[in-house]
Amino acid sequence: MILALLGSAAKDSVAREVLLKAGERITRAGHPFELIDLAVEFPQPHALHDYDDPPAGSQTALLRSRIAPAGAALLATPVYHGSYSALLKNALDHLTGDALSGRPVGLIAAGGGPRGAGTACDQLRTVVRALGGWAAPTHIATTAADLTPGTALDFLHHRLDDLVTELLSFRAPCPPFPR
Numbered sequence: 001m002i003l004a005l006l007g008s009a010a011k012d013s014v015a016r017e018v019l020l021k022a023g024e025r026i027t028r029a030g031h032p033f034e035l036i037d038l039a040v041e042f043p044q045p046h047a048l049h050d051y052d053d054p055p056a057g058s059q060t061a062l063l064r065s066r067i068a069p070a071g072a073a074l075l076a077t078p079v080y081h082g083s084y085s086a087l088l089k090n091a092l093d094h095l096t097g098d099a100l101s102g103r104p105v106g107l108i109a110a111g112g113g114p115r116g117a118g119t120a121c122d123q124l125r126t127v128v129r130a131l132g133g134w135a136a137p138t139h140i141a142t143t144a145a146d147l148t149p150g151t152a153l154d155f156l157h158h159r160l161d162d163l164v165t166e167l168l169s170f171r172a173p174c175p176p177f178p179r
Contacts, residue, residue: 001031001032001069001070001071002023002026002031002032002071002073002167003036003066003067003072003073004019004022004023004034004036004073005036005074005075005088005091006035006036006037006038006076007038007075007076007077007087007091008039008076008077008078008087008110009043014078014143014144014146014147015076015077015109016076017147018076018108018110018140018147018160019035019076021156021160022074022106022160022163023035023074025160026167031168034070036066038087038088045090046059046060046091046093046094047059051094059094063094063095064094064095064096067095067099068099071103071171072105072167072170072171073106073133074105074106074108075088075105075107075108075124075128076108077120077124079109079110079111079117079119079120083119083120084109084123092131095131096131097130098131098132099131099133100131100132100133101131101132101133102133102134103132103134103171104134104135104167104171105133105134106135106138106139106163106164106167107128107135107136107140108121108139108140108142108163109121109141110143110144111142117142118139118141120141121140121141125139136163136166138159138162138163138166140156140159140160140163142156
């Protein structure tokens with residue numbers, strides 16, 4: 001299963017639209033795709049005292065249990081002030097250091113311009129590595145203009161094909177064994 005974390009609260013966000021396009025490709029390739037809309041499912045700040053031993057039913061425990069069986073992940077975020085969203089940051093901060101161990105992670109960022117979105121993807125690569133994951137070589141740094149018909153949209157489709165191919169090629173067949 002490929003698990004996607006959406007770090008945008010806007011229902012019409014570019015990050016959401018691009019993430020759903022990736023999900024369609026994953027599903028068409030015959031693989032399960034699951035979306036976690038952080039704004040809907042995990043909107044509250046996680047309690048810091050839950051980190052080491054989260055109680056059953058807490059947001060921290062629920063988020064960790066949803067991520068554990070994933071063979072790969074996708075992180076999608078809008079870009080705010082040159083970085084990824086606080087909604088995504090809050091969720092990632094409450095995962096353990098091995099939460100993405102041995103798994104590929106695709107990165108999608110949507111900003112006002114491609115440089116800001118690329119920077120957010122670069123920042124997320126560091127976080128993915130800190131969580132034991134492997135950021136796929138292809139990332140999607142996009143803007144709303146990329147969704148209009150024409151050359152930009154065609155290029156976005158090619159990048160999405162590349163990203164999904166990488167995720168499916170390198171995904172873990174099953175969750176890693178605890179050490």
